[in-house]
Amino acid sequence: MTAATVQDAQVGKAPSFADLLKTFLRIGLLSFGGPAGQIALMHKTLVDDKKWVDEATFLHALNFCMLLPGPEAMQLATYVGWKLHGVKGGVASGLLFVLPGLAVVLGLSVLYVSFLDTSWLAGVFFGLKAAVLAIVLEALIRIAKRALKDPFAWALAATAFAALFALAIPFPLVVIGAGILGFIRARGTATAGEPVVVKSLSTLLIWGALWIAPFVAILAVGSPTFLDIGVFFSKMAVVTFGGAYAVLSYVAEQAVEVYGWLSPGEMIDGLALAETTPGPLILVLSFVGFLAGFREGGVASGLAGGLLTAWVTFVPCFLWIFLGAPYLDRIRANPRLAGALAAITAAVVGVILNLTVWFGLHVLFGKVGEIDLGLIRFAAPEVASFSPQALGLSVLAAVMLLRLKAGVPLTLTLSAVLAVGWGQWGNGF
Incomplete structure (x- = not known):
């Protein structure tokens, strides 16, 4: 079993909406350094620390967002929020990343x-x-x-x-x-x-x-x-x-x-x-x-x-x-x-x-x-x-x-x- 497979197997259940809000507010306040720094921060928080999404899902979504018009890091945050809590999660995570x-x-x-x-x-x-x-x-x-x-x-x-x-x-x-x-x-x-x-x-x-x-x-x-x-x-x-x-x-x-x-x-x-x-x-x-x-x-x-x-x-x-x-x-x-x-x-x-x-x-x-x-x-x-x-x-x-x-x-x-x-x-x- 590869390291990525082990990590994917450890992904837990979706967080509460309150946890989602608190986490993405923190990401929004600390997202300095342009897209590279912002994406790295989200990866560490959402994949490594929280284990809310697995590595494959995160990278799959990132590639998709890079091909869209607009800021890929904000769209990635929106996608993860949507993945975890539907449209309300996507709106909340996207707004907290920007505001x-x-x-x-x-x-x-x-x-x-x-x-x-x-x-x-x-x-x-x-x-x-x-x-x-x-x-x-x-x-x-x-x-x-x-x-x-x-x-x-x-x-x-x-x-x-x-x-x-x-x-x-x-x-x-x-x-x-x-x-x-x-x-x-x-x-x-x-x-x-x-x-x-x-x-x-x-x-x-x-x-x-x-x-x-x-x-x-x-x-x-x-x-x-x-x-x-x-x-x-x-x-x-x-x-x-x-x-x-x-x-x-x-x-x-x-x-x-x-x-x-x-x-x-x-x-x-x-x-x-x-x-x-x-x-x-x-x-x-x-x-x-x-x-x-x-x-x-x-x-x-x-x-x-x-x-x-x-x-x-x-x-x-x-x-x-x-x-x-x-x-x-x-x-x-x-x-x-x-x-x-x-x-x-x-x-x-x-x-x-x-x-x-x-x-x-x-x-x-x-x-x-x-x-x-x-x-x-x-x-x-x-x-x-x-x-x-x-x-x-x-x-x-x-x-x-x-x-x-x-x-x-x-x-x-x-x-x-x-x-x-x-x-x-x-x-x-």
Whole structure:
């Protein structure tokens, strides 16, 4: 009997609902370190310590969640809650995973717009920006190792990067195109016993109605900004394959250049802020929604924008889980669907590479322009605006993360402290 079989045999009965709430609240409060740290925490708590689910079930669910749009760690928490206590368990575990981080992000967003003019806070965010560049680089390496298994996958990643960086092809088209190519390339046919539409209709109607519910109030109020926020982030909820890193380059481009909700530096500040809080990294979108609302009508409007963004971001996550979880085995057995999702994962590597370049340019250079060659158009920095301090902090953060295996909170803290010290006793930024 293998070790995994012994462990699976030791899995006990489902916990009480009260125990589920207490455990997932603790996970939500301690879920620092991005998806890798959050998934590791859940594995230790749910599989090793509590033995609420076995190893095979946990990994099976994790693979499924990685192929869905949205934050995989939050969806994994939702799936485990659903597995243990049905829909109410899934709702409770998903909410408890998100709400602590959302409260912190919105609170820090208020502080951000209130006190950013102080030199010490500017120094903190300068250091966080530099560290975030290393964190994004680490995510690129980690996901590339997992996704790029053959020449076809490498070609998809390279094509996705070129399409986004130089050809300005919209992110959703890149994702859809990769999925179609993977579907066509995969061998085999759809398996029998596809999910029955009638059985899933009630789930679709209930969670679909919850998804669009805020738009009723938005249309009644008649706010173009809030309508833009709701529609834009609803679209992101459908195409965020690969987690937050995969979609942030597209969000940054649209929020900064199209809608004018925030500046490139503020976008990087938001990611740095989200990295310091518990919960899924995709909460950075609530920071974007907060600033959009804040510039429409102050702090109260900003809080409404942040909450609206969170609503249309996370309600679809519950929809995907509750629709797909009962049919998990059948979905994974469909070779063409599996091929499409694998192709999307490969393309996401190119998307994250584009994000890495975008962040790198805006962290290391004070001014970034654009070279327009007609069909080809790409960002280009002003060499004179290069910041050696930002480069030094980014290198330090990369060494801590990639070589010393230091955690994200420690890396961010050290980078922020060094930046504040440089601002106070050095020559500024």
